[in-house]
Amino acid sequence: MTEEIFVPAGIAPSAEQLAVQLARVPYGLVEANAGAAKTTTLALRIAQALQRGAAPERILALTYTDTAVLALREALLRIGLASSTVARLRILSFDDFSAQRLAEIEGGGVTRCRTPEQIKPYVLRAIERAQTLPEERYPDELLIPGGGEGMVEGLLNRFAVLKGTLRLVLDPPEQRMSPALADELGHDYASLRVYSAFEFIRRGGHPDHPAFRAAGDATYDLARLIVDDELAGSEPHPLDLGLNLVVLDEMHDTNRAMFTVLACLLASNRRVAFLGVGDRDQVIHSAAGADADFMGAAFERGIGRAARFPLTASFRFGAELADAAGRLAAKPYRSGAAWPTEIQVLPFADAATMSRHVARSLQELRATERAAKAGPGASIAVLIRQAHQSIPLEDQLLRAGVHYRTAGFTSYLQRREVLLVRGLHAYAQNDFSGFDAAPTRLAVLQALMLFAGSYIDSQELRLADRVEEQERVMREVAADPAAMPLFIQNHILRNADAEVRRRLLDAIALLRSDDAQAFARRFVAVLQPHQLAARVLVCREDIDQLEQNLAQLVGLIEGEGTLEALFRVMHEQATRQRQMEGRNAVVLASIEAAKGLEFDHVILPGLNQGDFAVGGHSTENRNLLYVGMTRARRHLSLLFDAQRPSRYLFESGLLAPLDGAPAPGL
Template sequence: MTSKANPVRFVPRGFVPTREQQDIQLSRHRVTLIEANAGAAKTTTLALRIGEAIARGMPPGKILALVFTPQARDVMKTRLVDIGIPHSTAAQIQVRTFEEFAGEVLGAIEGPGPARLGSAQELKPHALAAIEQVSLGYAGATEFLDIRSHNVAISQFLECQLRLKATMALDENDGDTGLEESAERLGVPLTDYLWTLEYERIRLGVFDEVLFRGPFDATYDLARQLDDFPETKNALPRYGLVAGDELHDLNEASFRVLEALLDMDDLYFVGAGDRDQVIHSSLGADESYLGHRFTDKHAGCVRYPLTMTYRHGPHLAYAMEAFKQKPVDSSLPVITEIIQLHYGQARLEEGAARVVDAIGKWKSDGFPLEACAILLRERHQSVAIENALMRANIGYRTQGMQGYLQREEILFLRGMIAIALKNLASVESAAIRKAIVESLAIFGEVAFTPQEMDYAKSVIAKDPQILNSFFTGQIQRSQSEKARTRISSAVAYMEGVAAETPADAVLRDICERMDLVAVAQRIYVHPHDAAVVAKSVDGFIEVARQSGMNLRQFSEWIGAADAFVATRRSRNLVLLECVANSKGKEFDHVILPFLENGEFPSPMRDLKEEENLFYVGATRARSRLTLISPEDESTRSPFIRRMELASSRARALAAVQKNLAQTGAAPSRLELRVPYSDKDTVKSLGAQWDAARKVWYVKAGLDREPFKPWFPEE
């Protein structure tokens, strides 16, 4: 709270800081941690602290703001200007992602930097070169190697090496531990562990001259250098204030970089995060960083809360307060609706129908579809929902995941249908034809080299008629006798099946002949991912059953669905994405479907992280949250009960009325237009100078009449 001994120097434009925000703005502690709720204006409060530092004389070039994503970086830059810091001043503040900052520091050390590769496609050649080295160097020396080079394997490898780097676990091997033991200790497959070692040998070059950097590699490389060569700290730029946003995404590598900055003399740090938004543990995020890691080293570290949310009204704020058992409030004079819809025993069909009902109500209320987001616990849930949206002619877009018809497991089944009907040519998109060929090879466990895979995709995409003969000829290359027997049986069955056979019966037979669940468990490293694939396949078979179509009709329907997706308009589309990808976003209307035991929370994931995922999903909503769950209360997600919706309703309504009564409060100050020659005059009349925004102003409560000559023009 401001006092005569420590008055506020920076007054923001457009809002009056709360007492909590003002305490943070005026903090004189060397390390200040902000424990914030979702939507609590973390970024704005950090900008407020930066504005105060500038007003007290800190050069803006000596201030660093660190974030995790380019989107968060852009938001921070916008907030600095929004609160009243002049553009020219804000431009001098160093706003960087951790990766950008680490890259700049390494660039100063290394000189001209290595190639920056930002996508999986750019990293793929290096990943393939590394797995070839594993095959050549370890195949005879190590048991249990599983050498695969298809896109699923590469994707899983890139995720694995990213986690090992983020947690700094890759550097923990003491040299005396065997390869199998090291992989087991790290909890990764032996092949992926060796793949990562060879990949790093390629990336770092013969003489430790880095040849390229992919996502997060700069942060990892800098953290590693700081550990191996402590003098690297001398290369860090000198700052007076460092502000860190979204600290719930901290992992070991980024924390070590941050700690190196905090070791500087005369540096102040303020960081904000919400430990209830730790949802990326697979990438090393852990609540311990916000919990005790800072305080373990910085005894004078203080914590300030940000309990007020500015994203939604009291109804959702109090529901989250009950769910997370922590103070949450809202000063917004709005009712954020929380609507519950239920489905019966035909859970997939009825649950998807309730999603369509929720969107229909939203649209009939006059709101745009593009303001609505369906947030899924897992991607398999989209199968029924996408079909329901197509039937209702509701345009949608997916983000962070493919639509279900273009996922590997469904593409495999589409390929088997094409073998039966000899109609791959009916798939209009060459890209989808190529993806079908690759999925047939993946699930058929055919041992193509990368070059052979590319050749097969290219040739068959151009001449779809050769699919049957080509694929039949390649079956003998499956990696095991059992795999060859399974795929041979499945292909022979499909080539003999009648086009008038019910589609669901054919698909079910194929899955049984292939033992597709077991195949998925071999292909996907994590049991959870294999289970999601199995559910996705079950959902696809259910679509076929509900359609009542035979195999030929179902194939034609798939073509029409492809066309619907390909021709959908680019605007006013409902968003469909997984909850885990929604953090940092907000939507007017959020729909959370299939809230039942076994789905959300998932029994295969840590319960605490499942709670955090639900919290993240629910708090993306601004004006409406729709919860879709079973009619049978005993099977509903326990998260709904913990929101205590009925008991908090009266309190929330009273809070909305109180907030409405307070919306007419007077502004905190009046800014003046004062020529330099008049500065002493307005100062003598009681005007104050805002050094950060470089403007004279009249504080609230002071008679404004004497300042009329300097009032801003209307």
Template sequence: MSTHPDAILDALDPEQREVATALRGPVVVLAGAGTGKTRAITHRIAYGVRTGVYTPTAVLAVTFTARAAGEMRTRLRDLGVAGVQARTFHAAALRQLGYFWPRVIGGAPNRILEHKAPLVAEAARLVGVSVDRVAVRDLASEIEWAKVSLVAADDYERRALADGRTAPAGFDHQQVARLARAYEDVKSERGVIDFEDVLQILAGILAENRAVADEVRGQYRHFVVDEYQDVSPLQQFLLDQWLGDRNELCVVGDPSQTIYSFTGATPHYLLGFRKRFPAAQEIRLVRDYRSTPQVVNLANEVLRRGGVSGALELRAQRKAGPPVSFMAYDDDEAEAAGIAAKAARLIANGIHPSEIAVLYRTNAQSEAFEAALADAGIGYQVRGGQRFFQRKEVRDAVVLLRGAARSADPDQPMPEQVRDVLTTAGWSEKAPAARGAARERWDAMQALVGLADDLARTGPATIASLVAELEERAAAQHAPKVEGVTLASLHAAKGLEWDAVFLAGTSEGLMPISLAETDDAVAEERRLLYVGVTRARVHLEVSFARSRTPGGRASRKRTRFLDGLWPEPDGGRRTAPSRGRPRALLTGEHDAALFEALREWRRQVAVEIDKPAYTVLTDAVLAAVAEVRPSSASQLARIQGIGPAKIDKYGAAVLAVVARADGAKNFS
């Protein structure tokens, strides 16, 4: 790479180059999906360093996910720039708070509370509020919303009512306020702080302690904030303290990708940036390098037909690809099976499984796709599951690699040495034929092999440098790519992209979600669909199922967001048949006692897996079981709404409930 500063600009389009050369703030970059915003801002930082405008250690680049921060550091390193701090808000704040705590507060910093749930449950007991696991989760989320929105517990009731915010189900605003106060008291007694406290305490120190503020502001002189449409009032308050009275700030965001309002995020700061900084330079990135014209046109139309305010109209830069596919399936099982079959065909045609994703609105929808992919022999990973670097096989492999680094043969290529080391941990050149845990372990170690190959391709590399890379990635939770189809909620898919995307379950009630009752909430659901569409590079299928269960009433309608875009007015161009099997004939009269016993069993399961009860089995299925009273898996399989995956997971337990009821009946 040329060391001349202008060489950094050679790979940029005119608008990206404008971003890269706008070295003095304030600057606001409105960047649509796939327009190369990360490229633009990392080249801006690199150009600023190369021209001498920036000192690397004086730049703080902030983003919202550890993965994005890791990606930014990797790109800066590839551009030959070291020393720039690229971190999440929480990581940057935690680093500074740990440094200043002994001086300002005294003693060692308080322990960070990783999960709110135990203390929320204790607070609920203290104020006499009855809670279960689901309620604790919802209350913890509401406390988090209040804190990131800078709403004190004493002011929660007033603010929530003024904003028209609904309290978590089963509670009123006054109860939530009392519980929030108790939660803060419990934290103080335990000597712990939560993640929101990290930002609050640091911002408070900077606001009140001039000496500390001057030290931080003397260290960091230039700020870049990515995904600025997702900033919360608390994060903005901390950013204000970092800045002081300066304006050396570059923010990047897309109002069309605002999808986290429920967490306290708001596009207000992005949309109002030029009002706060009238002299700010505004640059728009609209050239979409990610997706084909077919995908881009659909994305643009989704926003245009919804009249989304501030939406950027993307301009596709890739050559034409296949048309977007629209599919209406008979039922959820058929949809999952159909998508698995098409994923298999894409893989057979040369697309890597890791370049395929199935996206859906709620996490509860993943189970059907997991079962269908497993039945098809296709590996998959559920985004939001166990973190890569917390897997036992990964931790063990890193230990082995760390040991091997001390006695590595300098004459043997690093990737070969890595393969030798991982072979002792159970890795093999050929993937195991069976699915399940064995294949998941192999996939994880294969990702380490792939990372070793990638490092070796970019220049001289040793096992020691690989271990250093892994340690840096582990700290940032920036996992290497695992070879498997990705299953993810639309929220979890933000910031990612794949060659092929299956956008499933796009029916009313799921898209928009039935909980979206206000105009603002529905508008956010439309933006969520837009995010899903723009994850696809080439292949995109949008689908829904007319019925929840095989043979059920076809009462579902495709989402209103695709009005005028779906090929046929009835909501489907083609219909994929469901997998048929003989069904039990029902009269509608069931054993009430058995039905209640089944409902109690389902309630216990739902608590254990921390999911809504209906995701286990619906009332209609339980009623059918209570009427048929099956005594075998084959009889259970004849009941509508309980497919192979549900039978594998719950069949034995359901049959046991029926057997106990029959035994009690016979005994009496």
């Protein structure tokens, strides 16, 4: 009997795609190059399962990121599935799926912590607990300077590795922890002791119902229940969902905790088929234990033998880009696209010139599209390595009237440190009229309160929940611009730490003088943003970015000449930004946020030695450029400082070393 084949709308699947779509194997793994339509291929496999009679509710699609969830939903609609059918499919990130399963087991009610700042107090409490346990045998190993403020980011990174790899769960030490044993495990003793204390606090003293979870914790907690055989006696098994098909996108980002859940899920659904798709050269989450080997030998050891399918041809871009991507990733690559992809490699004298070029080019392109009246314009993404690089770009895009939206970071006008400076200037001038929206005024108060380390001093609030009450009071103040100066004076400045208050007052005096040259020369030294940020932020990268953001902000003064003009323009830009339409907007994004997406035009500025390869050369840095380049369909522009091009431009063959000289540094 001939099988009825699902015929997608708008595309003709390649032979490689059709082999995946029609596969009848228990386990299948697809090794896909970027641009090889892996998400579309997953959608075809799902559509074929529906064609064979599977109910939508019996199909589960898992991804690593929320962005990939959206991309898969869009791919299913694009190939012709009804929106009502797509809505019935289970399409979830791995952590959200795990959280749903745990809610069924635990009954819900677990708080989700979504930022490092929300977790920081628990880490500091864990440090204190580890140091004060009476049975501690090596107290000298736990002498942590400064109460542990400077260790929080490093500890969270180590926690992520321990959880992602399940190191202490799968291979628990047979003896009590000691500095020597910690060294054998590849960690320092203090980190492991604080980790133990942190997990005790996170679980709230209750083994079955944690007090809170952060990113990755749901997957870790579910994996731990599986490893400890805690789910074996459950009827029905919490992972027995009667599934016919499980598909996994971004499988290259799988870690041990995710793989443990996946193996149990497949074992618990006896009639299920599985298809995983990934690209080993897109691993950019190794800090959480991601390992492409789970698409390789580890899969066969842990789950079973899998049929392997290639997706080698990129249908996203032409032969020139396929060749460059293949050189960078050191693997075979070919193009199956029906169009060429134009690549421009453009040198510039400095970041300001580069930003003006980007804005002018986008302005001209949109003007041409409007003149042609050809309907929706081309999709465009400007992808950057670090968030501070967006400031000169956003400034120029706003001046040029180019509509844009950000992804992977907050627009610079709404970043906490920029709101801090804008708020200090408004206070110095006793004029908050430039903040024409109450939510923005509230954000200014929140930024000032955060960096000042202040609190609301009120007799009525001492018995109330301080955090909720502070938010309520600040909302009331933000509703009335005239109330802002007095609140800042009485509650923020007065209650700040003495040293912080001195810095803030010095910065206010500098801003009150309206001396543009003094501002450009002295502001960073007066405010000391690194020390200010280190008191309240967790991640070293966030602290570094804050410093870079303020340096870029100070640099904008050169384009205006006066402080009054600079802040007036920023207020106007903020208003203009709120009025921007989403339609036809340029996407200004981090490379990570663009993973899994594609655009007609991609612009990658700042491919400079010392800027792109953060922390030095690594596979992950190389993979980030690979991911960024391969988002392009028809046009790719790579912009760099003429004096210091990144080595990756040479490795991809897009720049040739002069006179046979070796490629420069990073």
